[in-house]
Amino acid sequence: MFTALAACDDAAPPTPPEIRPVRVTTVAPRSGGDVVTLTGTVEAETEVNLAFRIDGRMIERRVNVGDQVTAGQLIARLDRTNEENALRAARAELTAARARLTEARNNYQRQRELLQTGFTTRVRYDEATRTLRSAESALDAAQAQVNIAENRLGYTDLLADAGGTVTARGAEPGEVVQPGRMIVQIAREGGRDAVFDVPPSLKDQAPAEPVIEVSLTMDPSIRAIGRVREVSPRADPATGTFRVRVGLDAPPPALRLGSTVTGRMGIGGSDMIEIPASALTRAQAQPAVWVVDPATQTVSLRPIEVVRFDPARVLVGQGLETGETVVTAGVQALRPGQKVRLLGQQAAAR
Numbered sequence: 001m002f003t004a005l006a007a008c009d010d011a012a013p014p015t016p017p018e019i020r021p022v023r024v025t026t027v028a029p030r031s032g033g034d035v036v037t038l039t040g041t042v043e044a045e046t047e048v049n050l051a052f053r054i055d056g057r058m059i060e061r062r063v064n065v066g067d068q069v070t071a072g073q074l075i076a077r078l079d080r081t082n083e084e085n086a087l088r089a090a091r092a093e094l095t096a097a098r099a100r101l102t103e104a105r106n107n108y109q110r111q112r113e114l115l116q117t118g119f120t121t122r123v124r125y126d127e128a129t130r131t132l133r134s135a136e137s138a139l140d141a142a143q144a145q146v147n148i149a150e151n152r153l154g155y156t157d158l159l160a161d162a163g164g165t166v167t168a169r170g171a172e173p174g175e176v177v178q179p180g181r182m183i184v185q186i187a188r189e190g191g192r193d194a195v196f197d198v199p200p201s202l203k204d205q206a207p208a209e210p211v212i213e214v215s216l217t218m219d220p221s222i223r224a225i226g227r228v229r230e231v232s233p234r235a236d237p238a239t240g241t242f243r244v245r246v247g248l249d250a251p252p253p254a255l256r257l258g259s260t261v262t263g264r265m266g267i268g269g270s271d272m273i274e275i276p277a278s279a280l281t282r283a284q285a286q287p288a289v290w291v292v293d294p295a296t297q298t299v300s301l302r303p304i305e306v307v308r309f310d311p312a313r314v315l316v317g318q319g320l321e322t323g324e325t326v327v328t329a330g331v332q333a334l335r336p337g338q339k340v341r342l343l344g345q346q347a348a349a350r
Contacts, residue, residue, distance in 0.1 A: 019339045022299075023329035024292055027273055027320050035266055036308070038196045039217065042259045045191025045229075045247065047167065049182040050075055053155045056082070057176045063184060065169060069160045076171075076183050078156040087149035090142070097135070097142035104128070104135035164188040165257060192251045194226055194261050197241035201307050201317070203231070210265050212246050217260045224251040226263075273316040279328045280306075280314050289320070290327035290334050298337050299327060 052058075056078035063075055111128040114120035170182035177183070194214045198206075206228075215223035229247035236243070246263065248255065255261065279289050287306045290299045304319030320326070325342075327334065334340070 019297075019341050020330060020333060021343050022290075022292075022327045022331075022334070022340045023343050024325045025276060025279070025328050027275065027322055027324045027326055029273055029322055035264055036202060038198065038202075038263050038265075040194050040196035040246075040261055040263055042248075042251075042255050042257055042261055043193050043195050043245075044164070044167070044187030044257060045193050046188045048161075048164075048186055048188060049170075050158055050160065050184050050186060051180050051182055052076075052078060052158055052177060053179055054078070054083075054152055055176070055178050056156065058171055058173055058183070061169070061171070061173050061183065063166050063169075065166050067166045068163070069166060069186060070163045071160055073160045074157055075160055076158040076173075078158075078177075080153060080156045083149065083153040083156055087146070087153050090145040090149040094139070094142040094146050097139040101132075101135040101139050104132040108132040158183060160186065162186075162188050167257070187257055192248045192255060192257075193229065194246040194248060194263055196244050196246065196263055197236070197239060198244045199241055200235065203242050203244070205307070206265065213264045214246065214248060214251075214255075214261050215264075216254060217262050219254070220262070222252055222254045224248045224255060273320050273322070275314050275316060275320070275326055276328045277309060277312055277314050279326050279331065280309070281331045290331055291320075292325040292327060292340060292342070294325065296339075297341070298339050299334050301336055 058076055059079050061076040063069055063073075069075065108128040108131070111120055111125045115122065115125045164186040166184050167187045168182075168185035170184065171177050194212075210228060212226045212228070213223060214226050215221075226246035226248045228244060230245040232243040235241060275289065281288055281290070281301075283301045283303055286303045288301050288303045291302045292299055302319055305317040307315040307317040309315065327340070
């Protein structure tokens with residue numbers, strides 16, 4: 001008898017599964033559009049690299065980063081010794097070519113007159129003609145060499161082709177530079193861009209021709225209107241963002257080069273699902289949320305596509321449907337298939 005009673009005591013009832021209280025929200029579409037804010041910088045619409053057309057030793061550079069330059073201003077200079085010597089040699093050859101042409105022309109004229117009177121032969125006349133033509137060609141070649149030498153001498157001076165601001169320098173006085181090497185970089189006047197690094201999800205949502213309000217971050221009262229002028233076709237390999245240049249219409253002087261600006265753009269117009277940021281968790285390195293099954297009062301982890309998020313909210317692109325229940329508090333202590341009790345509601349009958 002005692003043995004039977006002991007056996008009955010050993011068969012204790014099973015422990016009921018833990019029911020964890022959680023706070024939830026019902027998924028609903030968010031109507032209307034949204035305003036996106038990004039931070040960028042002001043850059044020149046056009047930046048050019050000024051370089052010498054010939055090689056040589058740079059002996060002088062008259063501007064530094066931040067200097068304002070005007071069209072035609074001298075930027076830098078090469079050592080002119082070699083080009084001056086080449087020009088003198090070319091001019092000397094031109095003088096000699098002119099003398100040879102004068103001699104050939106006189107000889108041709110003399111042979112022509114002698115041929116008419118019969119005191120020379122056709123062979124000598126033809127030879128004088130060929131010598132004249134050769135002298136004329138040599139003069140043209142010598143003149144061309146003088147022009148080339150004069151141009152090369154002029155290339156020793158690097159001049160600004162337009163006004164602007166020096167933003168970078170690439171060589172110092174005393175260096176031997178090659179043709180095409182950047183000496184200074186100039187941001188030309190007449191155009192300003194606001195440049196932003198835009199995530200791909202936002203890039204895909206932007207309207208066809210958005211109007212963007214750009215304001216100075218330190219003083220939002222200083223603002224200008226801009227339109228997208230250029231979108232990089234490739235994402236940055238490090239950040240995954242796309243470089244977008246926004247051309248500013250009549251920017252105020254306070255929007256100087258290098259200024260930090262804030263851009264605002266309206267997007268949307270279609271319904272988007274919005275959930276609290278506290279509902280967001282991760283599943284296999286992907287964003288996810290806990291969804292409550294109303295029939296069994298259990299939770300399951302579901303991956304979602306995040307369109308945009310901030311410290312208070314998350315806009316969801318895919319993964320949730322209107323009317324579903326999502327856990328917003330207690331997400332770190334849940335496991336798949338766990339029963340939950342919705343705070344503010346009666347526990348499910350067991």
